[in-house]
Amino acid sequence: MTKTFLTRRTTSAPTIAVRQRWHRPLLVVAAGMLLLSLVATGGLFLDDRVLVGAPIWLKPLKFAISFAIYATTLAWMLSLHNRARRTGWWMGILVAAALVVEMGLMVVQICIRGRQLHFNQSTPLDTNFTIVMAVTIYALWGATLVIAILAMVQRLGDRTTTLAIRLGLVITLIGLALGMLMVMPTAVQQAAIDAGQTLPIVGAHSVGVPDGGAGLPVVGWSTIGGDLRIPHFIGIHALQLLPLLALLMARSLRHLGERVRSRLIWVAAMTYAGSLALLTWQALRGQPLFQPDLATLEALGLLVLFAGTATALVIRGSRSDRTARA
Known part of the structure; x- marks a missing residue:
C-alpha cells in the first residue's frame, strides 16, 4: 500500500506543476512587445514623419501595448487548463506567431517603408502585405476560438472566474470579428469600384x-x-x-x-x-x-x-x- 501511495504521489506532482506554469512563448512575446513599445515611444520623439494624419510610430506603439496585454492574458488563462493542455499550448504558439508576424509587418511597412499597412492595395507589394496581415488575423481569431472552446469544457478555477473567462473570450471573439467591418469598401469606394475604377485603398x-x-x-x-x-x-x-x-x-x-x-x-x-x-x-x-x-x-x-x-x-x-x- 505504501508503494502504491508513493507511486501515485510521484506521478501526480508534475501534473500540478504543469498546470501552474504560464505559457512561456506568449510571455516572451509579451516582453518583446513591451520592449518594442519603448522603442516606439522613442520614435514618437525622434521621428517626425506622419502617415494618414498620425505620427508614424503611434500605431506600432498602440498595437505593441495591446499585444503585450493580450499575450499575457492568454498565457495566464492557458495555465489554468487541466484538459487538452497540449492543444491549448499549440494554440498559444499560433497566437504568439501571429502577433509577431503582424507586428513585424507593421514595423516594416509603416515605420521603414512609410506606407499604409491596412487596406493598402496601391502596389503588388502593398497588396501582399495586406494579404499576409489578413491571414495572421484569421489565424489569431481561429486560435482564440479554439482556446475559448477548450475553456467551455473545463473548470478554470472557481465558478465565478471560470464564467468570467468564458464570457470574456466570447465577447473578445466578437470584438475581433468586428474588425472585418473595416476591410469592407466604404460607400464612396464601392461606388468607384462599381464604376470600374481600381482603388489604392479599400476599407x-x-x-x-x-x-x-x-x-x-x-x-x-x-x-x-x-x-x-x-x-x-x-x-x-x-x-x-x-x-x-x-x-x-x-x-x-x-x-x-x-x-x-x-x-x-x-x-x-x-x-x-x-x-x-x-x-x-x-x-x-x-x-x-x-x-x-x-x-x-x-x-x-x-x-x-x-x-x-x-x-x-x-x-x-x-x-x-x-x-x-x-
Missing part, C-alpha cells in the same frame, strides 16, 4: 468621413464621424476586464457567495455585450463617440436601466436567500 476605420481626420488624442478615434476601431477595441479587452471584475468581486464581495457573484458576472457580461452592440451601431451610423444623437442616448439609458435593475435584483435575491436560511 477604412472611419465611417462617413475619410481616415486621417480629427481624432481623439493617442487613440486617434474620429471626432467628426463614426469609428469602427472603438467597438473593436472595447470588444477585445473583455478578455481582461471580466476576469478582473471576478477577481475584484472575490475580494470585496466574498460574503455574497459564488452563486451570487456568478449572477453578477452574467449581468456585467450582458451589459458589456450591450455596450459593444451600441458602440457598433453608433459607429456604423457615422456618429462620433462623444456626439451621440437622441436614439443613441435612449439606447444607452435602457442599457443603464437594465444593468442597475438586474444588479439590484441579484443583490436583493441574495439577501432574501440569507434571510430564509436564517
Whole structure:
C-alpha cells in the first residue's frame, strides 16, 4: 500500500506543476512587445514623419501595448487548463506567431517603408502585405476560438472566474470579428469600384468621413464621424476586464457567495455585450463617440436601466436567500 501511495504521489506532482506554469512563448512575446513599445515611444520623439494624419510610430506603439496585454492574458488563462493542455499550448504558439508576424509587418511597412499597412492595395507589394496581415488575423481569431472552446469544457478555477473567462473570450471573439467591418469598401469606394475604377485603398476605420481626420488624442478615434476601431477595441479587452471584475468581486464581495457573484458576472457580461452592440451601431451610423444623437442616448439609458435593475435584483435575491436560511 505504501508503494502504491508513493507511486501515485510521484506521478501526480508534475501534473500540478504543469498546470501552474504560464505559457512561456506568449510571455516572451509579451516582453518583446513591451520592449518594442519603448522603442516606439522613442520614435514618437525622434521621428517626425506622419502617415494618414498620425505620427508614424503611434500605431506600432498602440498595437505593441495591446499585444503585450493580450499575450499575457492568454498565457495566464492557458495555465489554468487541466484538459487538452497540449492543444491549448499549440494554440498559444499560433497566437504568439501571429502577433509577431503582424507586428513585424507593421514595423516594416509603416515605420521603414512609410506606407499604409491596412487596406493598402496601391502596389503588388502593398497588396501582399495586406494579404499576409489578413491571414495572421484569421489565424489569431481561429486560435482564440479554439482556446475559448477548450475553456467551455473545463473548470478554470472557481465558478465565478471560470464564467468570467468564458464570457470574456466570447465577447473578445466578437470584438475581433468586428474588425472585418473595416476591410469592407466604404460607400464612396464601392461606388468607384462599381464604376470600374481600381482603388489604392479599400476599407477604412472611419465611417462617413475619410481616415486621417480629427481624432481623439493617442487613440486617434474620429471626432467628426463614426469609428469602427472603438467597438473593436472595447470588444477585445473583455478578455481582461471580466476576469478582473471576478477577481475584484472575490475580494470585496466574498460574503455574497459564488452563486451570487456568478449572477453578477452574467449581468456585467450582458451589459458589456450591450455596450459593444451600441458602440457598433453608433459607429456604423457615422456618429462620433462623444456626439451621440437622441436614439443613441435612449439606447444607452435602457442599457443603464437594465444593468442597475438586474444588479439590484441579484443583490436583493441574495439577501432574501440569507434571510430564509436564517
